[in-house]
Amino acid sequence: MNKEILRKYFSEKLARKLVAFMLLISFNANIFAEVVPDPVSIGNARATRTASGIDQLDIATPNAKGLSYNSLLELQVSEQGLILNNNSHVVVDTQIAGLVARNRNLDKSGSANLIVTEITGKNRTNINGYVEVAGDRADIVMANRNGITVNGGGFLNSGRVTLTSGKLNISDGELKTIDVESGNVRIGEKGIDALSLTDLELVAKKVDIDGIVKGSKDTKVRISAGGQTYEYKTKEVTSKGKTYRGIAVDGKSAGSMYAGKIDIISNDRGAGVNTKGDLVSIDDVTITANGEITTEKAHSTKRVVYKTPKKVRITKQVTAGEKVVVKAKKTEIDVDAQVITGYLKKSLGEEAFEAESDEVNIYGKIEANGKVVINGKSTRNAGQISATDKVTVNGERLDNSKGEIRSDGKIELNTQSTVNRQGYILSDGLTKDDISSLESSRNAESLGNTNEAGVDISGDLDNTKGVVKGREVSIGGSLRGNRGGLVRSMGDLAVNGSVVDNAGGRLEGQIRDIRAKKVINDNGVMLTGKGLSRYKQQKR
Numbered sequence: 220m221n222k223e224i225l226r227k228y229f230s231e232k233l234a235r236k237l238v239a240f241m242l243l244i245s246f247n248a249n250i251f252a253e254v255v256p257d258p259v260s261i262g263n264a265r266a267t268r269t270a271s272g273i274d275q276l277d278i279a280t281p282n283a284k285g286l287s288y289n290s291l292l293e294l295q296v297s298e299q300g301l302i303l304n305n306n307s308h309v310v311v312d313t314q315i316a317g318l319v320a321r322n323r324n325l326d327k328s329g330s331a332n333l334i335v336t337e338i339t340g341k342n343r344t345n346i347n348g349y350v351e352v353a354g355d356r357a358d359i360v361m362a363n364r365n366g367i368t369v370n371g372g373g374f375l376n377s378g379r380v381t382l383t384s385g386k387l388n389i390s391d392g393e394l395k396t397i398d399v400e401s402g403n404v405r406i407g408e409k410g411i412d413a414l415s416l417t418d419l420e421l422v423a424k425k426v427d428i429d430g431i432v433k434g435s436k437d438t439k440v441r442i443s444a445g446g447q448t449y450e451y452k453t454k455e456v457t458s459k460g461k462t463y464r465g466i467a468v469d470g471k472s473a474g475s476m477y478a479g480k481i482d483i484i485s486n487d488r489g490a491g492v493n494t495k496g497d498l499v500s501i502d503d504v505t506i507t508a509n510g511e512i513t514t515e516k517a518h519s520t521k522r523v524v525y526k527t528p529k530k531v532r533i534t535k536q537v538t539a540g541e542k543v544v545v546k547a548k549k550t551e552i553d554v555d556a557q558v559i560t561g562y563l564k565k566s567l568g569e570e571a572f573e574a575e576s577d578e579v580n581i582y583g584k585i586e587a588n589g590k591v592v593i594n595g596k597s598t599r600n601a602g603q604i605s606a607t608d609k610v611t612v613n614g615e616r617l618d619n620s621k622g623e624i625r626s627d628g629k630i631e632l633n634t635q636s637t638v639n640r641q642g643y644i645l646s647d648g649l650t651k652d653d654i655s656s657l658e659s660s661r662n663a664e665s666l667g668n669t670n671e672a673g674v675d676i677s678g679d680l681d682n683t684k685g686v687v688k689g690r691e692v693s694i695g696g697s698l699r700g701n702r703g704g705l706v707r708s709m710g711d712l713a714v715n716g717s718v719v720d721n722a723g724g725r726l727e728g729q730i731r732d733i734r735a736k737k738v739i740n741d742n743g744v745m746l747t748g749k750g751l752s753r754y755k756q757q758k759r
Contacts, residue, residue, distance in 0.1 A: 253295045257339050260290035263324050273316040275302040275353075278334055280324045284392040285332035287357075292340040294363070296372060298348045305330045306354030314375055319353040330355035335394060337387055338363035346372035349412070360394060360451075362387050366423070368405045370430070373412025380416055384423040385449065397422055397449040400459075406430050408473060413438050419478075422449050425467055428474030428496070436501045440478040444468045445486030445509075456484055458509075463487035467510070470494035481519075485509060491529070512547070520563060531576075533558065533583075540564075542589075543572050550576040550595070552602065556583035561607075564589050568608065581622070591626075598634075600624065600642075609671055610646075619644065619685075629671035630689065635678040635696075639685035639704075646674045646689035647709070673708075679716060682706060682724070692728060697735070701726070701743070721745065 253274045254266040262279035269275050274297065281287040287305075300315040307325040310318050325331075334357050338344055344361065346369045352359070358379040361367060367382050374380045384402025388395045403425040410430035413419040419434060420441045434440055443449055444467035446459035467490035468483055470476075475496035483506045485492050491510035498504050498517040505524045506512050513532045517523045520540040525531045530549040533556045537543055540563030552558060561571025571589030579595040587606040595614045600622035604610060610626045617634045619642035624630060630646040643651060673691030680687070680694050682704040692708040697716030701724030706712065708728030719735040721743035730747045 253293070253297055254301065255291060255293035255340070257290040257292045260339075262288055262290060264289040264291070265324070269302055269313075269316040269319055271317045273299050273302055275304055275316070275319070276336075277304045277322045277324055278331060280328045281331035281333075282328075282392045285330075286389070286392060286394065287331035287334050288389065289334070289336045291336055291338050293342060294336060294338050294344045294361070295342075296344075296346040296348050296350055298371065300348035301350045303334050303350060303352045303357075303359070304354065305334065305352050305357050308354065311354050313351050313353045315349050315351050316353070322354070325354075331357050333358045333360065333394065335360045335387065335389075336362070338365070341365060343368060345370065347409075349373045349375055350377075351375040352377050360387070362397070364402050366402045366404065368407055369411040370407025371409030373414075375415055377416060379418040379420070380413070381418075381420040381422060381451070383421075383449075385447075394451045397451060399424055399445070399447045399449065403427060406432055406474065413440070413478070420454070422447075425465075426469070428468070428470040428476070428494070430473055431496075432474075432476040432478070434476070434478035436479045438478045439480040439482070439502075440476055441482045441484075442468055443484045443486070445484075445490055447486045456486060458486035461487045463490040464510075466491050466493045467508070468492040468494070470496050472496055472515075475499070481505070483507070489529075523560075538562070539571075542570060545574040545576065547576050549578045549580075550574050551580045552583045552585070554582040554602065558583070558585045558587075560586070561588035571606070571608075625650075630674045632674075632676045632678075634676075636681075637676050637678060638681045639683075639687065640681060641684045643685070644674055644676075644687045644689075647672050649688040649709075651686065673710075700724075 254276050256264045264279040265277040267275050278287040279289050302316050304322040306319055306321045307330045308321055310320055313319050343366045344363045356376050359377050360381045362383045364384055366384050382404050383397050385397040385399035401424050404421045404423040405427040408430045411432055413434040416438050418439045422443045426442050426444045443456050446461040448457040467485040472495040477499045480502035481498055481500045481504045485508035489510045492506055492508045492512045495515045500519045503522045504517050504519045508527045511530045512525050512527050515535040518538045522542045523537050523539045524544045526546045528548055531545050531547040532551045534553045535556055537558045539560045543558055543560040569589050570592055571587035572585055572591045575594045577596045579593055579598040581600045581602045584603045590608040591606045591610045593612045597616045598612055599618045603623045605625040607627045609628045611631045613633045616636045617632055618638045620638055620640040623643040625645045627648045674687055674689035675693050677695040679696035679699050681699045683700045684703040687706045691710045692712050694714045697718035698714050698720055701721045704724045706726050710729055711731055712728030713731045717736045720739045722739045722741040725744045727746040
C-alpha cells in the first residue's frame with residue numbers, strides 16, 4: 220500500500236471520527252441542555268445563553284394578539300436562572316443576567332404580552348432559580364403534563380404566572396382553556412418567590428405545597444386542583460366530575476402562603492384540602508373542595524371562607540378581621556383550636572362567625588367581635604363561644620354540656636332541645652361570678668351593648684348543674700331538669716312548657732306565670748322579687 224493510499228485512508232478515518240465526536244458533543248449538549256426547543260414545532264424559538272452565561276430563550280414571534288407560543292422538548296431552570304428574551308430594543312438590563320441583546324424574532328412583531336411555554340418531552344420541569352422576562356413585561360404560562368416543581372425559584376418582570384400540568388387549548392390566537400387530566404405542581408422546601416407578581420396560579424390534578432409561597436399584598440394566589448377545564452381569561456373552573464379519594468391540595472407544616480388574596484379549589488369528588496402551614500392574606504382566604512378540608516392556621520384581615528359537602532376541621536387557629544364562614548356537612552373545631560373573628564369591625568350588628576352544617580362540634584374557642592350564627596341540625600359545644608353581639612343557634616338540638624356560650628348581647632337558642640349539663644349560657648355581658656339578680660337588677664340596663672337582650676331558649680332545657688343568666692330569660696319549652704343548676708334573670712323569667720322540674724335547683728328572677736301541668740320543686744328554690752319561696756311537688 221503506497222503512501223498516498225495510506226494518507227487518504229487515515230484522513231477519511233480521522234474525518235469519520237471527528238464527525239462522530241461532533242455528533243456526540245451535540246447529542247450530549249442536548250441531553251444536558253436546560254432549554255431545548257422542539258424541532259418539530261413551527262415556531263422559531265431559539266435557546267442560547269446571555270453574555271454572562273445565563274440560559275436564555277429567545278421567544279418565538281408573537282401573533283397579532285401578542286401571544287408567543289414556544290414548544291419545548293425540555294425546560295429546566297438551574298439556580299442561575301433563565302431569561303425569557305422579550306426584548307425588542309437594542310439592549311436591556313436585567314436583574315439576573317445583566318445586559319441582554321434584542322431578540323431578532325421580535326423585529327417585526329414587537330414584544331409579546333403573553334409568553335407560553337409548553338413542554339412536549341417526557342421529563343418533569345424543575346425551576347430552581349429565577350425566571351426573568353427581559354424587555355417588556357409579559358405574563359407567563361408554563362405547561363408540562365409530566366409535572367412542574369419549583370424549589371427556590373421565582374419570577375421577575377411578569378404580572379401573571381400560571382404553572383400547570385394541563386394541556387393548553389389555543390384558538391383564534393388566544394389561550395382559551397387549560398385541560399387537566401393528570402400530573403402535579405409542587406412547591407419544594409425552598410419555596411417560590413412571587414413578590415413581584417399580581418397573580419400566581421397553580422393548576423394541576425394535584426398540588427403539593429412543601430415550602431413557602433411568598434407573595435406581596437398585591438399578589439393573588441390561586442390553586443386549582445383536580446380534573447378540570449380552566450378558563451384562562453376568566454379563571455372559571457369546570458370540574459370533570461372525576462372521583463379522587465386522596466388529598467388534592469396538600470400543604471406541609473413548612474408549606475405556608477403569604478399573599479394579598481388566597482383562593483384554593485379542589486374539584487374532584489372526595490378530593491380534600493389539607494394545609495398545615497400558615498395561610499396569610501390581606502384579602503379573603505377561600506377554600507372550596509368536594510372532600511374534607513383541614514387547616515391549621517388561616518389568617519385574613521377580611522374573611523376566611525370554607526365550602527365543602529364534606530367536613531371542615533380547624534386544628535389550631537383561624538383569625539379574620541371581618542368574618543369566618545363555614546358551609547359544610549360537618550364542622551369541627553379542635554380542643555386546642557381558636558377562631559378569632561371580627562376584630563377589625565368598626566360597628567356591631569354584623570355577623571362575625573357563621574356556620575351552616577348538619578353537625579357542628581366545637582371543642583375549642585370562638586371569639587367574635589360581632590354576631591355568631593350557627594345553623595345545624597345538631598350542635599355540640601364543649602368549648603367556648605363568646606361574642607360582643609347576639610349569639611344564635613338554630614337546629615334540632617344543642618348540647619352545651621361543660622361548654623360556655625357568652626354574649627354581651629342576646630343569646631337565642633332556636634332548638635327543640637338544649638342540654639346545658641355543667642355548662643354556662645351567659646348573656647348581656649354577665650359572667651360566672653355575678654352576684655344575685657336581685658342585688659344586680661338596678662344595674663341591668665347598663666349590661667350588654669346591643670338593643671337585643673336576654674336568653675331566649677325556644678325548646679326544652681336540661682340545665683342539670685348548669686348556669687343560665689341573662690337580663691331576661693325565656694324558656695319556650697319545658698325545664699326538664701335543674702338539679703344543682705341555676706337559671707337567673709335580672710328581669711322577667713318565663714317557663715312556658717308543660718313541665719318545670721326544678722328539684723334541687725334554683726330559679727331566680729321576676730317569675731311570671733308558670734303554666735306547667737307539672738311542677739317539681741323538691742329541695743328547689745324559686746326566688747322572686749317578693750322573697751324566697753319553696754314549693755313542694757305539685758300534680759295537676
